[in-house]
Amino acid sequence: AQSVAQxxxxxNVAEGNPLTVKCTYSVSGNPYLFWYxxxxxxxxxxxxxxxTGDNLVKGSYGFEAEFNKSQTSFHLKKPxxxxxxxxxxFCAVRALHKAAGNxxxxxxxxxxxxxx
Amino acid sequence: xxxxxxxxRYLIKTRGQQVTLSCSPISGHxxxxxxxxxxxxGLQFLFEYFSETQRNKGNFPxxxxxxxxxxxxxxxxxxxxxxxxxxxxxxxxxxxxxxDNTEAFFGQGTRLTVV
Numbered sequence: 001a002q003s004v005a006q007x008x009x010x011x012n013v014a015e016g017n018p019l020t021v022k023c024t025y026s027v028s029g030n031p032y033l034f035w036y037x038x039x040x041x042x043x044x045x046x047x048x049x050x051x052t053g054d055n056l057v058k059g060s061y062g063f064e065a066e067f068n069k070s071q072t073s074f075h076l077k078k079p080x081x082x083x084x085x086x087x088x089x090f091c092a093v094r095a096l097h098k099a100a101g102n103x104x105x106x107x108x109x110x111x112x113x114x115x116x
Numbered sequence: 117x118x119x120x121x122x123x124x125r126y127l128i129k130t131r132g133q134q135v136t137l138s139c140s141p142i143s144g145h146x147x148x149x150x151x152x153x154x155x156x157x158g159l160q161f162l163f164e165y166f167s168e169t170q171r172n173k174g175n176f177p178x179x180x181x182x183x184x185x186x187x188x189x190x191x192x193x194x195x196x197x198x199x200x201x202x203x204x205x206x207x208x209x210x211x212x213x214x215x216d217n218t219e220a221f222f223g224q225g226t227r228l229t230v231v
Contacts, residue, residue, distance in 0.1 A: 034219060034220075036222070041227070042224055042225075043120075043122075043206055043222035043223050043224040043225050044206065044208075044222040045222070046219050046220070046221060046222075049219050090159065099172075100172070101147070101149075101164045101166065101171040101172040102147045102149055102164055102166075102171075102172075102208075102210045102218070102220060103149065103161050103164055103172045103174075104149070104151075104161065104208075104220060105161070106151075106158060106159040107158075108158045109158060109159075
């Protein structure tokens with residue numbers, strides 16, 4: 001069975017400071033990893049993914065994430081946070097074996113609040 | 117190109133009724149997945165359809181069902197609604213699983229309120 005943990009329910013950061021949202025995962029075999037963001041009363045917007053290759057993945061809106069296989073982590077980062085980054089962030093994992101299909105397992109979400 | 121379209125956006129139903137939600141995936145996407153989002157349980161996988169066949173199913177009672185049509189549009193149905201079914205229902209479309217570069221694109225969701 002696959003699982004995702006986001007240990008922080010909320011992260012507060014001042015505008016212009018670095019932002020980090022933590023994620024650890026558990027899955028059999030190699031994972032596909034994703035980050036999504038959700039604004040109020042909206043669906044999920046894709047930010048970035050790790051499939052294979054470089055451990056540092058760059059995505060939309062200046063976000064990046066670092067895949068660490070030994071620590072089974074995939075933390076989301078942004079060097080300089082904006083007030084508009086305030087939203088709910090979800091980490092998700094997808095197993096690679098055929099039976100898993102496109103099923104995503106999500107973490108519980110981390111609310112990011114960026115203060116001016 | 118057009119994104120994932122879910123209809124309706126909002127629904128209010130009474131306990132015991134049934135409801136059908138619709139999802140039109142991105143053109144060319146053959147996989148459609150459904151998720152339930154609630155404050156208490158977070159995002160939970162309901163089922164996935166691919167080429168009109170259910171390929172994967174989450175841990176939900178049989179009152180939750182779905183189908184996919186030949187044009188990849190999908191519907192999900194919930195029968196005998198319970199108060200606990202109140203949630204945001206999200207549809208996601210993806211390319212074929214076998215392709216490496218596949219991420220799920222989500223619709224804006226249907227907010228179901230059961231009273």
